Amino acid sequence: MNHIEPSPPAHRDAPPSTCSLRQGIGSHALVVTALVKQVPKGDHSGRLDADGRLERAGAVAEMNPWCRRAVAQAVRLARETGGRSTAITMGPPAAVDVLREALAWGADDAVQLSDPALAGSDCLVTARALAATIRLLDDPPDLILVGNSSVDGSTGAVGAMLAELLGLPFTGPVLTLEPVDGRLRTTVQYDTGTESVTIDLPAVVAVAERSCDPAKAPADTWPPPDTVRQVTTADLPEAPWGLPASPTKVAQVHPAPLTRNPVIFRGHLQSQVDRALTELTARGCFKPHPTTSAPLTTPPYGRRTAGPAEKPAVASAPGEQAAAEVVVLVGAGPVEGTRALLGTAAALAAEIGGSVTAVTTVEGDRELGRWGADSVVVVDGEEPRAVARGLTGWLNGRQVWAVLGAALPWDREVLARLAVTSDAGLMSDLVSLSAKDGRLSGLKPSGGGTLAEIVSRGTPQIATLRTGLLPLRTPRVDRPLELHALHVEPDTAITRTERRTGDDGDALDRAEVVIGVGRGVPPDKYDELEPVRALLNAELAATRKVTDQGWLPHGRQIGITGRSVAPRMYLAVGLSGSLNHLAGAGRAGTLVAINTDPAAEIFAHCDVGLVADWQEVMPYLVDGLRSCVSG
Ligand SMILES: Cc1cc2nc3c(=O)[nH]c(=O)nc-3n(C[C@H](O)[C@H](O)[C@H](O)COP(=O)(O)OP(=O)(O)OC[C@H]3O[C@@H](n4cnc5c(N)ncnc54)[C@H](O)[C@@H]3O)c2cc1C
Structure with a gap:
């Protein structure tokens, strides 16, 4: 196998890292590798071509924002400990630019893996190729930093897969990282x-977007391309690469369907508000919400109605193994998410004539059966690596059709690791799932208002889902559950202490009314929303552009890289309504939009729209709402 000799430390003048600098932390000189991806620049990054590959032609490319933080942290840690940092990318020849920028920022070394044979690689094959490249380094890294996600593929799975392939622990997304006693x-x-x-080190760690200022260096400071060392698949152990080797792929790209029937008002403000409130009253938006009966909500994508969580066509007798299982990982995410996942799994199981097994770390959760589980496996450990190992053994010899989990850090790591150990690949961050010709088919927003249809030829089919967009099904009657126990070994490489709940907590998940603010509402004007917020007993949420500016905390961000909510009413104020945002608000009962721009995307995806300046319309709305909520 070819090895890559470390190049001498760079002596160029690098810009100072803007992450906190502390000298001489820990005794060990850290060898840090940052994995860097080049992505199309701008909001519509992630647009796919007819073959389901990233549309790169004509797109301006840049370093993925999360990877900029990985580079900044790698350079900082290497400098502070007297170690070395290396940036690695896999991508077409033009991707050399992200490594030139990393070098300009202060990375000591850069390696590009580039080969036409890698085209079409899914996240499993990408992780495999990167792991093979890392193994070529003569100086094995103590720490491999990855961006928590990428703005194009948005799988967030490569880091955990890499950790599994290299036999390392993993954690993330991290805000701070400091070496302490090795x-x-x-x-x-x-x-x-x-x-x-x-x-424990060595480890793979995913860096959060807000962990530090990004590594950004002007193009005129970048060193020439030949300062980056090149690797091709000929340098890697022989293996199939690219699309043919990838268990998952994009089957088709669809325009996102319009799922609401927007009624848009414009013109005189008083008349707009009157008509909008009449419409909202008719929709029952101001009636006290029933808490006893489970609501049937409409999924924005896929099937429009959802029946009760179906009884599986083939019920397994106690002790007897079902024909085909849909396994649902029950993590620590919001209970509504678990309910939505189990309901979806039950519907899929009914279609394939199988049953649903919930895998949980919590004993005695009776709701799991009502929401769709036929049997429950209680795992006696929580560390994702250990759970993935336990599940790998447990899956052996069973007929598992699919394994599903939420697109949250714990589930993601377990399933990314399982995708490696079972060689099955991962369909990640889906917003809906259906069975098509006996196989799973999932949809995922893919930029430019489109949805990518993802399929897998892996066994089992493994998927993470954005549960906020799944339909909530009526719980079925209580039933006896088959219970099993699964022992997993502890993972001593990780110590967890001090869990802190942000002030946002679950308030957003429980809120019946959520006011989502966008960049059209400046932070010094939030108090002008207070009367409406108080009248509706609403919680405030935001778009990513708002939380990126630090106007509201990240915990308040709704969307594909934020939270998913399902309030009775979502009032979108001064936000454009990108699918990335609506992915987290699509399950709202009624979606109301206020925007000055009649062409704003939000007006195609709302129920009731007011084409107006929010500040001007607020006094009318407050007046009108007073009688609606008191009446
Ligand atoms: C991979 C990826 C993931 C993403 N994840 C998320 C996510 O999780 N959540 C998310 O929200 N975004 C996410 N985004 C960003 C998303 O695509 C949009 O860029 C973002 O939601 C837009 O924010 P905005 O609507 O606040 O800002 P803008 O797009 O700037 O829209 C502001 C709107 O306010 C209106 N406006 C201005 N002034 C007024 C006024 N006085 N009265 C009324 N209306 C006014 C304007 O007409 C405009 O429509 C993601 C992007 C990518 C690439």
Whole structure:
């Protein structure tokens, strides 16, 4: 096997890292590798061509925003400990630019893996190729940093897959990371708060977008392309690469369907508000919400109605193994998400004549059966690596058709690792799932208002889902559940302490009314929304552009890289309504939009729209709402 000799440390003048600098932390000189991806620049990144590959032609490309943080942290840690940093990318020849920028930022070394044979690689094959490239390095890294996700593929799975392939622990997305006594102390960011996690080195760590300022260097400071060392598949152990080797692929790209029937008002403000409130009253938006009966909500994608969580066509007798199982990983995410996942699994199981097995770390959750599970496996450990190992053994010899989980960090790591150990690949971050010709077919927003249809030829088919967009099905009657126990070994490489719940907690998940604010609402004007917020007893949420600016915390971000909510009413104020945002609000009962731009995307995806300046319309809305909510 070819090895890559480390190049001498760079002596160019690098811009100072803007991450916190502390000298001489820990005793170990860290060898840090940052994995970097080139992505199309701009909001519509991720647009796919007719073959389901990223449309790169004509697109301006740049370093993935999350990878910029990985580079910044790698350079900082290497400098602080007297170690070395290496940036690695896999991509077409033009992707050399992201490595030139990393070198300009201060990385000591850069390696590009580029080969036409890699075209069409899914995240499993990408992780495999990157792992093989890392193994070529003569100086094995203590720490491999990856961006938590990429703005184009948005799978967030490569880091955990890489860890599994290299036999390493994994954590992320991390906000802080400091070496302490030969280990790495990190703060992991969740939707609902943070956790202190200390991890043995070597390790793979995914870096959160808000972990530090991005590594950004002007193009005129980049060194020439020949400072980047090149690797091709000829340097890697022989293996099939690219599309033919990839268990998952994009089957088709569809325009996103319009699922609501928008009624848009414009003109005189008083008349707009009057007519909008009449419409909302007729839709029952101001009636007290029933809490006892489970609502049937309409999925924005896929089938429009959802029946009760179906009884499986083939019920297994106690102790007897079902014909085909749909396994659902029950993580620590919101209960509504678990319910939506189990309902979806039950519908799929009914179609294939199988049953649903819930795998959980919590004993005695009776709701799982009502929501769709036929049997429950209680795992006696929580560390994702250990759970993935346990599941790998447990799956052996069973007829498992699919394994599903939420697109949340814990489920993602377990399933990404399982995708490696079972060589099955991962369909990630789907917003809907259906059975097509006996196989799974999933949809995922893919930029430019389109949905990519993802299929897998792996066994089992493994998928993570954005549960906020799945239909909630009526719970079925209580039934006895088959219970099984699965022992997993502890993972001593990881120590978790101090879980902190952010002030946002679950308030957004429970809110019956959510006001989503976009960049059209400046933060110093939020108090002008207060009367409406108070009248509707609403929680405030935001678009990513808002949380990126730090106007509201990340925990308030709705969308594909934020939270999913399903309130009775979602009031979208001064936001454009990109699918990336609506992926988290699509399950709202009624979606109301206020925007000055009649061509804003939100007006195609709302129920009731007001073409107006939100500040001007607010006084009318407050007046009108007073009588609606009191009446
Ligand atoms: C991979 C990826 C993931 C993403 N994930 C998310 C995500 O999870 N969540 C998310 O929200 N976004 C996400 N985005 C970003 C998303 O695509 C949009 O860029 C973002 O949602 C737009 O934010 P905005 O609507 O606040 O801002 P803009 O697009 O700037 O829209 C502001 C809107 O306000 C209107 N406006 C301005 N002034 C007024 C006024 N006085 N009264 C009324 N209306 C006014 C304007 O007409 C405009 O429509 C993601 C992007 C990518 C590439």
